[in-house]
Amino acid sequence: MTGQGAISGRGADPRPVLSVAGLTIQVATPTGAQSVVEDLSFDLMRGETLCLAGESGSGKSMTALAIMGLLPQPMARVAGGSIRLADGTELAGLSEAAFRKVRAKRISMIFQEPMTSLNPVMTIGRQLTEVLLEHGECTASEAPGRALALLRDVRITDAERRLKQYPHELSGGMRQRVMIAMALACNPEILIADEPTTALDVTVQAEVLDLIRALQREHGTTVLMITHDMGVVAEMADRVIVMRDGRQVESAEVGPLFAAPDTDYARRLLAAVPRLGQAPPRPVPDRTQAVVVADDLSVRFDLRGGIVNRVQARVHAVEGVSFRIAPGETLALVGESGCGKSTIGKALLGLVDWTGSIRVAGQQMRGLSPAGLKPVRRNIQMVFQDPGASLDARMTVGQQVAEPLVVHGLASGSELTDRVAALFGRVGLTPDHMARFPHEFSGGQRQRICIARALALRPKVIVADEAVSALDVSVQAQVLDLMRELQQDEGLAYLFISHDMAVVEQVADRVSVMNLGQIIETGSREQVLGNPQHAFTRRLLAAVPVPDPTYHRPPVPPRGAAPVSPVWPIGQEPRRVHLADIGGGHRVAEDDPQLELAHRGYAS
């Protein structure tokens, strides 16, 4: 990656296209102005890729917004320093009118969430031509042709049809491609990419990263990439600036940084990154018993429409899935977004209607009334992805951890307080945290609170739905340690739902890979991750960014047809895959013609 074409121009032109010197950004807070970026300096050389890497709150996004003149007004401002383009234009303190001439033409930016960055009520073609016309790139009659060329440039299949489509009709990866096309419409010198692939599936992420690299090579664009993911850094960067609390911690070429970081912080940051293939061995759980047994589990959602609101089609979110989890075991469900993995978690907790059979701790959950479900719920609890969203902002965290005990009538008065205090201690917080509100905690602490709440009922199983995905890697490692410790001490079983293969390898005993609502490969961690058999699993694993700049990931083979949708008209159903045991409990879907179609693009 480092050696690929992009940096070839560097020797030719030693002048930086952008130099940032002594940049300080302040944000107004109730207690006065606070510096979120302090005295940051760097030069961006023509044609290179510079990564600003750091955990949340390190000021990397603020830096990008300052360069684009998009700092949220009036809360944030550039308080000092300069941001200068190659021709001497000073961007700090530039008027909004003058900035409009710089944006898109000289510097443009792509954001994390392509859905919210595109206008949902305008066609793709219209949004592209608007950029071109706004900046006088071409005449109105040339614009549609140019827009089409741009879409072809970013390798969108069926470009003519896409021009007439709206953002919601495209997949996440295609939307991000459109964003890139818009950003490159005026051929800017600098492209700022702020976490451009964080919201995308790992296979799509790999495609988009490949695309950015290819376009950079073709156009000679300079890329400033902002990311928290050291795997992405290793894959993309020529140089890296590691930031922390608004300051530069280390600045180095990517190779030396990963090989031998100079600072303690960079060393710790890199050490915390989970790497595929390096997970420690796990004790083998006793699989003769099962605490969760799901059999032929299906979840379907009706799509209604028409004048009389009849069911017109069904989303087959989960289709005939069976699995079992032993006490003290972790089963990981992996797959791309929309594959039904989260829906399985919700079904286990009775949050969606399902058919089939679910037994938790020997009790059949099928056909139970809400009242009958209540005692079963003591055995199974859930931890969600976003701890901020799963806590009530208006209640103290102590009250919230106490709630399960109150709702189930298990404790009251001083016993309740004592038990909540003990739970806080159990997850590494102190009892004096109890009187505070969620906003007073960091993301990692909030997730600890959510875990404490899930533990309150002493469940046998915890469903962890992307429970560490929103956390910084260092915090992620701590929370995973806590979960492992709880498992050892209390014999907890986890259903660990995640898209992150490296994390899954760290925690899982067994792994099931899902696609379009069905399990297509299942087995022990070593079997599935070490010896993947299904083409889909292989593609998923190949796309995982590797935090090692010397590793050259082969380009992801392009997806063939658009992914087959889980929506089926009434009377039709997806064909059930048949899992064949290929030895030692490693079971893989036998390819049938229909799935063949769905995976045509995945076959390598």
Added chain:
Amino acid sequence: MVSKASKAKAPNPRITAGLKDLFRRPRALLAAGVLLMMVFAAVAAPLIMPYDPNAQMFEGLSLEGAPLPPSAQFWLGTDLLGRDLFSRLVLGTRTSLIIGVVANGIAVFVGAAVGITAGYFGGWIGGILMRFTDLMMAFPALLLAIVLAAIFKPSLLIVALVIAMVNWVQMARVIYTETRALAQREFIEVQRAMGSGPLRIIGRHILPHLVYSIIVFGTLGISTTVLLEATLSYLGVGVQPPTPSWGNIIFENQTYFATAPWLVFLPGLAILLLALSFNLLGDALRDTLDPRLKGRH
């Protein structure tokens, strides 16, 4: 109804601290002062009024029979029948406060209850409730009020009830939309996974998040309520003359707006003050109840 859940447990340190915090805000204090004065005027009206508010005085009109401007004798001037405007405004405080607080209170309560129920449960319950709300909205409010007021013998309470029946609809719609959005949030899903019942979820986790809208729309409703009462009075189905209310003072005197603008302007100012005070107090209350804004003024 805003802090019903927390008030149930009497000595709540959060509430007392909140009250202290509330009165550290100068604008809230000013608003509370204005409202207290109005309440005082309503209660002690007979002691304050310099004249009988219904007495049509000969010296209250000019030789041409026009109302008199403010003077030392009639502090705020007189109206078209030669009655003392100040005395009428003071007595009108009673009517307007009762209508503004009672009618609006009922409207807020009914609207919030309907909105929350429909929004949380959805399904056919929500469908029926919201279609009924739509029906009420489509029906001309004034016509409904006139019909209702004509059926029942007009009295202050009936007028308040009639106004409440017309005014709860907007509140219901706003609260319905917000509850629907809230009910899909993750922390509510957590509650369902935990096994909490609907009453607990609504009372402890949904209602506190609706406080903002309830306060904002509740306080906005006060001025429309007072004005609707005035309209009803004007049409003869509201508070019956000669009992003064701020609204019917405006309507009685509107023909004199060009020559005697104070007759319309002063009661209008009183309505504005009432609504503004409730709005400011509502804003302060909202801020004190939000733990994220603690300590900001």
